[in-house]
Amino acid sequence: MARVVVDVMLKPEILDPQGQAILGALGRLGHSDVASVRQGKHFEIEVAGVLDEAALDRVREVARSLLSNPVIEDFEVRAAAH
């Protein structure tokens, strides 16, 4: 069993109202050293078998087709650290 992490973020040119709201709250709470916040999704996926390049490609296909909206989001797939 291998663990893979997929992070999905809005593309840099797309406005992120959730991140903006958090940034505003941080300012009001005195965390003025925080300059920007962007929020995305984090998935931890377990796949059967060995984590070879073919398995990573299957996870990339899942990320593209089901976990992200490629019009407005980018994703990143990597083997989990542990």
Added chain:
Amino acid sequence: MARVVVDVMLKPEILDPQGQAILGALGRLGHSDVASVRQGKHFEIEVAGVLDEAALDRVREVARSLLSNPVIEDFEVRAAAH
């Protein structure tokens, strides 16, 4: 300007209906090699100044107080890779 990543996940003992829904959809789409999916939140934060241990501690405080619900969620703070 330093970039920090915060990942927030439901604790392992808390049910994750979003992840379960994705796992069900993957099964119907033929991705039967995926054994488990858990969904969390991913934050990319820019802080002013140098990313020393004190700055990371401030981000941990933000993660604890604002980005996560410590009753049901765990979080992980790390310097961004780039």
